[in-house]
Amino acid sequence: MNEVSIIRTGNTERRITKLHNIDGSYAGTISVSRPVSKNNKKRRSDYSFKQISAQVLNAKTSDKASQVRTSIGMKLNLLYKRRKGGEYDEEEITRAILHAEQILRACKKKEKHLKMEEAAEKHMEESAFEEQENPVEEAAADEKEQALESEEFEALMEKLELDMEEMYEKAEETAEFDEELEEFSKALSGDMEPEDLKQLKLKHRSEEQRDILQADLKYLKALFDRLQAEKENNGKKTSSQAYTGSGVIMTFDGMDVPVEPEIPPTPETGGAIDTTL
Numbered sequence: 359m360n361e362v363s364i365i366r367t368g369n370t371e372r373r374i375t376k377l378h379n380i381d382g383s384y385a386g387t388i389s390v391s392r393p394v395s396k397n398n399k400k401r402r403s404d405y406s407f408k409q410i411s412a413q414v415l416n417a418k419t420s421d422k423a424s425q426v427r428t429s430i431g432m433k434l435n436l437l438y439k440r441r442k443g444g445e446y447d448e449e450e451i452t453r454a455i456l457h458a459e460q461i462l463r464a465c466k467k468k469e470k471h472l473k474m475e476e477a478a479e480k481h482m483e484e485s486a487f488e489e490q491e492n493p494v495e496e497a498a499a500d501e502k503e504q505a506l507e508s509e510e511f512e513a514l515m516e517k518l519e520l521d522m523e524e525m526y527e528k529a530e531e532t533a534e535f536d537e538e539l540e541e542f543s544k545a546l547s548g549d550m551e552p553e554d555l556k557q558l559k560l561k562h563r564s565e566e567q568r569d570i571l572q573a574d575l576k577y578l579k580a581l582f583d584r585l586q587a588e589k590e591n592n593g594k595k596t597s598s599q600a601y602t603g604s605g606v607i608m609t610f611d612g613m614d615v616p617v618e619p620e621i622p623p624t625p626e627t628g629g630a631i632d633t634t635l
Contacts, residue, residue, distance in 0.1 A: 400447045405437070405454035407577045411570045414465045420476055423469035430462045453580045460573035464566055471562040474541060478550045478558075 361376040371392055377385040410430060417423040437458060441451045541558060550558070 401445050403437075403440070403446055403450045403454055405433075405450075405458075407454070407457050407574060410458060410461050411574055414461060414468060414570060415567070417465070417468060417472070420469050420472040423465060423472055427462065427465045427469060430458055430465060434458045434462065449584060453577060453584075456580075457573050457577040460576070461570060464569040464573065467569065468562070468566045471566070475555065475559055475562070478555050482550070482552065482555070 363374045365372045365374065373390045373392075375388045375390075377388065379385045410433070413426045413429065414423070417426050434455065437451055437455045440446045441448060441455065
């Protein structure tokens with residue numbers, strides 16, 4: 359009776375069969391080795407870099423930008439948990455995290471820019487309304503209005519205090535500090551003209567789009583590098599399989615013999631088909 363044993367080492371399975379003659383004497387050993395694929399593919403992420411970037415680009419108010427910032431923060435927390443869990447492709451999750459972190463910074467910048475623009479617009483509207491009032495009444499209430507403006511200015515400064523502190527921390531080490539500080543002061547003081555505000559908005563949108571574009575390009579480059587590496591690895595596997603035939607090697611008493619898969623003859627390949635019964 360033939361004895362069969364199976365040994366697995368890494369990705370290779372070896373099936374050993376000991377052959378015996380009819381009288382029970384040992385006749386030889388056949389060993390067949392073949393690669394065994396492991397089904398340990400990790401889950402793919404559902405991260406959409408286009409969707410995250412579009413949310414920031416489409417935010418038209420500071421409130422909407424704040425909502426998007428919160429949404430991206432929640433998405434980031436989920437990505438952090440998935441990376442720790444080990445169920446998802448680590449390289450893919452890391453690529454998504456790096457992109458989301460960059461987009462989050464861009465969203466915070468846009469929120470700050472929009473708050474600045476909205477404060478400037480509010481002052482312009484109030485100035486236009488004041489110019490339509492009766493000059494006599496305006497002169498009589500000048501002192502009272504100045505006090506109200508001072509209180510409103512302080513309220514706005516308090517509302518934007520966190521943004522100002524963040525701006526100070528980030529801008530101290532850059533050459534843009536004086537420029538951003540001037541923009542903030544001009545917007546909050548009401549000295550900004552409509553044309554100035556228009557140019558400021560164009561400048562802000564350009565900066566935001568540049569930051570988002572850079573984040574998208576980095577994400578796409580990392581994705582391309584991953585796909586290129588996978589393509590090269592698949593090419594190496596194909597070459598290896600072509601060299602060893604079917605990938606199955608039979609060993610008979612110490613001699614390795616590659617086993618080619620048998621292909622049944624067909625009319626297209628010129629083989630004969632036996633139709634006799």
